[in-house]
Amino acid sequence: MTGDPLLSISDLRTQFATDRGRVKAVDGVDLTVREGETVGLVGESGSGKSVTALSAMGLVDDPGEIVSGEVKLRSPELAEEFRSRRKNPGFVDGDVVDLTAAPEESLRAVRGGEMSMVFQDPMTSLNPALTVGEQVGESLRLHQYGGRKKDNWLNAVREILPKMGNDLDEQVVERAVEVLSEVGIPEPTTRVDEYPHEFSGGMRQRVLIAIALACRPGLLVADEPTTALDVTIQAQILDLINDLQDELGMSVLMITHDLGVVAETCDRVAVMYAGEIVEEGPVEEIFGNPSHPYTYTLLESIPTEEKERLTPIEGNVPDLIDMPDGCNFAPRCPWAKPECTEGDIPYLQHGPEGVDHRSKCVLDDFDTNEYGEDDALAAADHDVGEPLLETEGLKKHFSRADGLLDEWLGLDGASVKAVDGVDLTVYDGETLGLVGESGCGKSTTGRTLLRLLEPTEGRVVFAGDDLTDLGKDDLRKKRRDMQMIFQDPMSSLDPRMTVGQIVTEPLKIHDLPAEGSGDRSAREQRRERVTELLEAVGLDPNQRARYPHELSGGQRQRVGIARALAVDPDFIVADEPVSALDVSVQAQILNLMEDLQEEFGLTYLFIAHDLSVVRHICDRIAVMYLGEVVEVADTDELFADPKHPYTQALLSAIPEPDPTADTDDRVILEGDVPSPINPPSGCHFRTRCPQVIPPTDVDIDQEAYREVMNLRQRVESRNIDVEAVRAEAAAGPESGANTKAATDGGAPEDRRGTEDGGAPEDRRGTEDGGAPEDRREATDGGAADSAADTGVSSATTDTSGPTNADDDTVATLRERYFEHDLRGENRRVVDAALAALVEGDWETAESTLRERFESVCEREDPELGDEAHPAACHLYDAN
Numbered sequence: 001m002t003g004d005p006l007l008s009i010s011d012l013r014t015q016f017a018t019d020r021g022r023v024k025a026v027d028g029v030d031l032t033v034r035e036g037e038t039v040g041l042v043g044e045s046g047s048g049k050s051v052t053a054l055s056a057m058g059l060v061d062d063p064g065e066i067v068s069g070e071v072k073l074r075s076p077e078l079a080e081e082f083r084s085r086r087k088n089p090g091f092v093d094g095d096v097v098d099l100t101a102a103p104e105e106s107l108r109a110v111r112g113g114e115m116s117m118v119f120q121d122p123m124t125s126l127n128p129a130l131t132v133g134e135q136v137g138e139s140l141r142l143h144q145y146g147g148r149k150k151d152n153w154l155n156a157v158r159e160i161l162p163k164m165g166n167d168l169d170e171q172v173v174e175r176a177v178e179v180l181s182e183v184g185i186p187e188p189t190t191r192v193d194e195y196p197h198e199f200s201g202g203m204r205q206r207v208l209i210a211i212a213l214a215c216r217p218g219l220l221v222a223d224e225p226t227t228a229l230d231v232t233i234q235a236q237i238l239d240l241i242n243d244l245q246d247e248l249g250m251s252v253l254m255i256t257h258d259l260g261v262v263a264e265t266c267d268r269v270a271v272m273y274a275g276e277i278v279e280e281g282p283v284e285e286i287f288g289n290p291s292h293p294y295t296y297t298l299l300e301s302i303p304t305e306e307k308e309r310l311t312p313i314e315g316n317v318p319d320l321i322d323m324p325d326g327c328n329f330a331p332r333c334p335w336a337k338p339e340c341t342e343g344d345i346p347y348l349q350h351g352p353e354g355v356d357h358r359s360k361c362v363l364d365d366f367d368t369n370e371y372g373e374d375d376a377l378a379a380a381d382h383d384v385g386e387p388l389l390e391t392e393g394l395k396k397h398f399s400r401a402d403g404l405l406d407e408w409l410g411l412d413g414a415s416v417k418a419v420d421g422v423d424l425t426v427y428d429g430e431t432l433g434l435v436g437e438s439g440c441g442k443s444t445t446g447r448t449l450l451r452l453l454e455p456t457e458g459r460v461v462f463a464g465d466d467l468t469d470l471g472k473d474d475l476r477k478k479r480r481d482m483q484m485i486f487q488d489p490m491s492s493l494d495p496r497m498t499v500g501q502i503v504t505e506p507l508k509i510h511d512l513p514a515e516g517s518g519d520r521s522a523r524e525q526r527r528e529r530v531t532e533l534l535e536a537v538g539l540d541p542n543q544r545a546r547y548p549h550e551l552s553g554g555q556r557q558r559v560g561i562a563r564a565l566a567v568d569p570d571f572i573v574a575d576e577p578v579s580a581l582d583v584s585v586q587a588q589i590l591n592l593m594e595d596l597q598e599e600f601g602l603t604y605l606f607i608a609h610d611l612s613v614v615r616h617i618c619d620r621i622a623v624m625y626l627g628e629v630v631e632v633a634d635t636d637e638l639f640a641d642p643k644h645p646y647t648q649a650l651l652s653a654i655p656e657p658d659p660t661a662d663t664d665d666r667v668i669l670e671g672d673v674p675s676p677i678n679p680p681s682g683c684h685f686r687t688r689c690p691q692v693i694p695p696t697d698v699d700i701d702q703e704a705y706r707e708v709m710n711l712r713q714r715v716e717s718r719n720i721d722v723e724a725v726r727a728e729a730a731a732g733p734e735s736g737a738n739t740k741a742a743t744d745g746g747a748p749e750d751r752r753g754t755e756d757g758g759a760p761e762d763r764r765g766t767e768d769g770g771a772p773e774d775r776r777e778a779t780d781g782g783a784a785d786s787a788a789d790t791g792v793s794s795a796t797t798d799t800s801g802p803t804n805a806d807d808d809t810v811a812t813l814r815e816r817y818f819e820h821d822l823r824g825e826n827r828r829v830v831d832a833a834l835a836a837l838v839e840g841d842w843e844t845a846e847s848t849l850r851e852r853f854e855s856v857c858e859r860e861d862p863e864l865g866d867e868a869h870p871a872a873c874h875l876y877d878a879n
């Protein structure tokens with residue numbers, strides 16, 4: 001349920017002064033965010049959504065300025081505070097604060113207090129020289145604990161040499177730990193003193209959210225909070241924001257270009273185009289009844305299961321300095337009429353009566369049957385032939401030795417195993433997708449199989465030749481047949497070369513055309529070839545004299561494709577070719593790649609993290625995790641019946657651009673991809689796998705077993721702050737629930753519950769890894785079975801064992817690490833291990849847990865078979 005307006009933006013206009021004129025980044029925006037609701041602000045790059053948010057926060061810097069409009073925040077507390085500080089403040093009216101009229105000093109009290117912002121890139125948003133505790137504490141101190149650190153020489157030195165002293169007072173530290181715990185940072189009492197570089201990307205984003213939420217804001221402005229994250233971590237962060245919103249009752253303004261994120265998280269959506277809101281309404285209305293041509297065409301460019309062929313929006317976003325008269329979308333709108341380019345375009349109401357759904361378009365309705373017909377030819381099935389490229393046991397390890405001497409002396413034991421034994425086959429004429437999270441080794445695989453990186457081990461056979469045996473000259477000749485398209489055309493194209501020079505360069509490198517071929521000079525023939533190539537990729541040949549910076553992102557990627565095609569290759573490795581592009585441009589490039597495949601008989605290895613794109617363009621998909629391929633299948637088969645638990649989690653984390661989609665059974669993976677320097681033994685995925693296999697003789701729920709394995713990982717990495725737990729246990733008379741609340745900082749129960757992802761019972765029992773009875777007896781300390789059966793811990797009943805204080809600590813630890821039921825023997829072993837921990841005996845704790853709970857998944861590396869749909873997972877081992 002949502003309530004009264006909290007933030008009201010009216011007729012906001014923000015402009016930036018440039019040499020060419022004024023950029024109208026925000027041009028008359030009206031937007032309201034009500035109490036408790038999530039409003040999505042969506043649009044392509046340059047639509048003005050981030051500037052709208054920055055304007056609302058009073059964070060627009062020179063050369064930008066808010067030229068007109070109002071931003072009002074309803075906050076009785078702030079209004080009262082400002083009235084108490086100033087006599088008759090003009091920017092306060094009743095409970096409402098006018099942020100556009102408020103002085104900077106007052107805005108500082110609003111930002112981070114009543115309104116907080118989470119930015120896209122946590123690495124650049126966090127201060128690398130301060131601990132995360134200091135950064136959360138900074139916000140707390142400013143808004144809740146009596147002001148900023150003073151600008152004196154001592155604090156200045158502390159900032160430069162942060163280890164010299166951490167002046168967070170106890171209260172602030174306690175609260176910072178609580179907030180870090182709330183956002184799911186494990187062991188917050190320890191991690192509060194760590195620096196941002198010691199956190200993974202997902203954890204850094206959690207820290208940013210902790211800073212934003214430290215002072216319990218009424219409104220969280222989240223600016224692309226998950227864009228830099230993998231889909232699995234994105235699912236964790238969106239889930240976290242959702243839970244925290246429910247718990248704290250705050251409102252969220254979610255800024256994103258991802259329509260799937262909007263569909264899943266928002267109550268209402270405002271679609272921005274060229275500085276204006278062109279459509280706004282409840283999320284189901286916007287997705288179910290898009291009433292502005294831009295919203296409709298944007299939704300049509302998203303790859304979905306049903307679409308054989310994408311329909312891109314033609315043209316580019318207009319120059320915000322020189323806007324067209326009338327409707328900004330007119331130059332690209334398939335339904336534009338003469339009246340669209342004259343005067344102001346009104347907002348028309350749409351949808352059922354009583355629903356606030358407005359669209360800035362002269363049309364009540366438009367005929368969607370007219371749209372995309374010319375281009376909606378079903379993608380022709382292309383012929384797939386014999387294997388063109390095969391890898392066997394391909395490895396690429398990067399040495400971490402400090403220098404040649406270290407390497408020579410063999411001091412490079414800790415190499416990064418980026419690719420660790422990959423067997424792949426790519427068939428002639430097909431598109432094979434290679435997917436996985438960042439750091440899984442997919443790009444390194446692509447580069448290694450082209451021998452742009454020297455393989456550490458293994459073979460790459462291309463068209464019958466083993467590339468790893470070829471000398472320099474032969475390899476150069478072979479490269480004519482194997483080319484690459486890179487992710488970011490801006491950084492992969494030389495900014496000092498013209499388009500013509502960029503596309504001609506590979507021809508020169510390979511001495512093409514050959515001397516004496518044809519009547520005309522090589523120069524003329526190359527010029528003709530460049531013309532052909534530019535036309536083939538949909539560029540005007542007259543653009544050959546332009547430089548990359550003079551082109552749009554989509555045009556630059558077309559140049560990158562033309563360059564790859566110049567030497568007429570058979571095989572192209574496309575490394576995230578559309579991930580830097582907006583969805584409408586992405587559709588153009590995907591269509592182009594499909595057309596070129598048809599025309600030139602190309603074979604692609606398509607590397608991507610966006611699974612909906614991969615689903616659209618690929619015939620088969622190989623899923624990578626931590627340097628290994630874990631599953632390969634035809635695309636339809638993989639999406640219909642993913643076998644490997646990692647693939648299942650990956651597919652279930654994709655946000656669907658459909659607000660009615662059911663996401664209740666989503667698998668949200670815990671944690672991050674482990675380091676490739678020291679990957680987990682056995683199955684690399686076993687540290688996160690929701691279906692990790694318990695020993696056959698251990699009767700335990702799958703969720704509880706996952707928790708046992710998580711505890712084991714913590715014990716093995718000595719990552720439990722026992723002293724902090726002991727202090728917490730000592731703090732409360734009833735150490736159980738009270739201590740847990742203090743430890744968890746009130747984290748919602750259901751969040752941790754859903755993170756387990758659950759797994760069916762019947763997947764257990766392929767291998768007996770159970771500890772022998774006699775060893776377990778030794779572990780039990782001879783506790784009576786009857787006690788075990790009632791679920792009472794031996795550690796809490798054995799009076800000759802630990803003291804009561806230690807019992808409390810064991811109970812607190814158990815409550816901290818287990819949400820699911822542990823009974824009988826399982827509980828007794830866990831308690832015995834925890835009791836050892838409390839006594840500081842980590843080795844005993846480790847071995848006690850291992851003896852009972854060791855899984856086949858950690859002992860044996862699962863093999864990827866050679867059947868039609870193989871998955872490297874012990875769940876599919878033959879019994």
Ligand code: SF4
Pocket residue numbers: 292293294327328329330331333334335336337340345360361362363
């Ligand atoms: S006003 Fe005209 S040009 Fe603009 S979206 Fe509507 S129909 Fe298209």
Ligand code: SF4
Pocket residue numbers: 644645646683684685686687689690691692693857862872873874875
């Ligand atoms: S082998 Fe075990 S840990 Fe690995 S994916 Fe299969 S069930 Fe999970």
